[in-house]
Amino acid sequence: MNDQILSDENCDTLNELFNIGMGRAAKSLSEMVNEEVLLSVPSLQALSYQGALKLFDGIADEPINAVEQYFDGQFNGNAMLFYTQRSSQELVRRIIGDLAPNENFGEMEQEALKEVSNIILNACFGCLAEVLNCELQSGVPSIANGDVSSIFRKQRDNLGEAPLVLSLSMTFSLPNKSIEGQVSLIMTSESIKKLVRELERFSSLYAM
């Protein structure tokens, strides 16, 4: 799938774009929490829906917290950022500054997670739109808890035949601590084709 839809070159370009977006998100998060936050996207994969399910099952065999946000414009889909429950607790605790060993993951923590994820996803969307010079808007974020495949399956229904998934592993680096998250953009194959067109247009601009 990777070979057919996204060339290595396109993958590299996208990876680079997301890295720029992450850099921006890290900047605003650092300002917000008064602590240096680094975000990086070590790898990007384009997968079939089934392939993505398989991958995610391997990544998280425990319940997850996922923040979803749809995006719409020249291409559209659903973006999802998810963490294992332990990672999300760790992340939120560090960001809110609550160090108490509380096993609750309450409403306030969920909202904080939602906002942090919103910042990251928006930064990525913003970067894509800006660099590719295309129209891209996003909806408000919402949160879902449960096991990764059931959350992921809910998305499936609206995505027509052979949806594709762009999957990025993401690492938050806080002082003394790294927390893993997983970003995935789920798009119809049609949308992916549009994205590829935009990427190629962008590449051709700079290839000259």
Place this chain on the structure above:
Amino acid sequence: MNKSIMTLEKVIFNATNQGLMIVDKNFTVIDINQWLIDAIDNNKAHLVGRSIFDLFSFERPQFLRSTIKQAFECGLSSFLSSALHPRLFPLLSRYQSGDRYMEQSCYIKRIFFNDETYCLIQILDVTSNVMRERLLNKTSNDLSLFKIAIEHSASSIVIADNDGQIQYVNPRFVEIAGFTSEDAIGHSYFSLSSQAHEQQFEATVKSALHFHDSWKGERSFVTKSGDKYWVNEHIYQARNANNEPTHLVAIQDDLTQIRDIARKASYQASHDSLTGLVNRDEFDKILIQEITRCDGNANHVLCFLDIDQFKVVNDTSGHGAGDELLRQIANLFDEYYPNDKVLARLGGDEFAVILHDSTFEQAQKISEALIQQVQAFRFRWDDSVFTVGMSVGLTLITAQTVSSVEAIKQAENACDVAKDMGRNRVYIYQDDDDTITQRQGDTYWANKINDALENDRFLLYAQPIVPLLDDSKSSFEVLVRMDGYDGHIIPPGLFLPAGERYNLSHHIDRWVINNTVAWLVKHRNEVAHIDHISINLSGLTLSNDSFLAHIVKVIKDNDIEASKISFEITETAAIANITQAKHFISVLRKLGCLFALDDFGSGLSSFAYLKNLKVDRLKIDGMFVKDITVDAIDEAMVKSINDIGHVMGMKTIAEFVEDDAIKMRLIELGIDYGQGYGLGKPVPIDRILSHSTEIV
């Protein structure tokens, strides 16, 4: 859009339970809903047309500005959480009384209307959620702390429902009771007890809980494996907000250890740590009880036991040996007496025993048999073998016994008399006993001795020491007696021990030497048939330098043939004062006097000492001799002492030769001399002169 829908949307806009505000690119308020107007506490006319940055003083206006700009320019919707932006809009909460600021969650998104782009700011009041959340966090933090405290508590904690069905047990309970949570949960708390009347107890506890909300007590439980354990238990009634009883909370503190310690402490307080026997305090208490319990019929006998020779063991082989001797003797006593006896170590080498429902006759028999056992007992320590003896005093415990102290004193006095009478015997206390009455002054014999010394009331007796193997001359051992005024002669067993106790023995020794020498001088011509005269010296005399000089002087001044005089010192006295003894012996032997080691084998048969003590004769302790015809061990002892003595160039003398059979046996064994009733009783010394007819 038509007008009617417009109106409906407007109605909804104002009726919704959240703040809605529409701003344009310049952050100017275009519209604002009633909820937010109320929250701002102002009127609409004042708000519309003004920039939100004029209307509100934000903590971080720049952040909001860029978020709104991002919505306008890129169409990206944002969410601002109460956690990261506490009280973003400075508004007062309508759900809380007082001036409480509103905690908010805000959504910011781009909207289009009439070809214009606007931004919708949605404000949700989450104050109560935040407060609930905080309360929940606090409660849950508290609970985790309480949980930690309960799970690490040194007390067992059990929570049960109101019927006693267990709902929770802490790890300490699991540890002590051996039941896991799974074992315990669902079972009745009251069924864990080892108490017989479980239901009755449950009723008692429930009634206490009903009236006082708590019950406290000590109870025993059984572990899963069936072991019993004791706890200090505290059961509380837990009640809900309506004061209805909901749960029982039981806290148990394990008492097993404390009980063990208490038991140990009380054991230690009442027992002698060396022998494990009852100690003096405890014996006293028991005796008091026995006296109180005495009725007219039942009498008990109190025996006071004193070990002879204990001091010798202690002095020659150290306290370790002394302690071990006491342990072994205590063991011997413990096995000897019947099970219902009360046996105590009163201190030092003194023991006491109460024989229940016993008469003097029975007690005397029992005691005499025990003395024989003690005498037959051999204590081995390193290379040494010791024999010991025992004196016993008896007194009756009846309803008339005045006090425990008095009873012990009576038995002790009787024991002292037994000792004075020559040890290894039993003496019975009698209320009107003169011996004891007089003894009770305790200085009685000391006074008697002083009186005898001053008034020259000691008498010299002599007993022959007869050669067994040839026809050579006999010698005689000089013995001392006291003239009892009323005509009877007091045996040395009565006054010599007191003499030792009151440091008078060397005075007696001096008297004996002076008078013996005088006797020899006086009868110079009548003693040719006597090989030599043997004089006993006490241990105290040995260590007295001026005494040695005195002996030398007396012999020289009187021009006595030194070889006519022999000195006997006991093995124990010699060893206890080994350095002085060696000096004493060497000085007098140089002069020509003879030396004999008395009672050899009685205290300790340390043959090694023999090498250091240059003596001429060994007197084998009569204990080995008297049963020589029936006891193979005694015979072997006598034989080996004889052999050793001969190897070292000493002559051997057997004491206690009571009959011909013994004499014959001794001859067979090759013993050089014999002494005893079978060969000649002690007689007043004048009767051994050559003209006397009474020589054996």
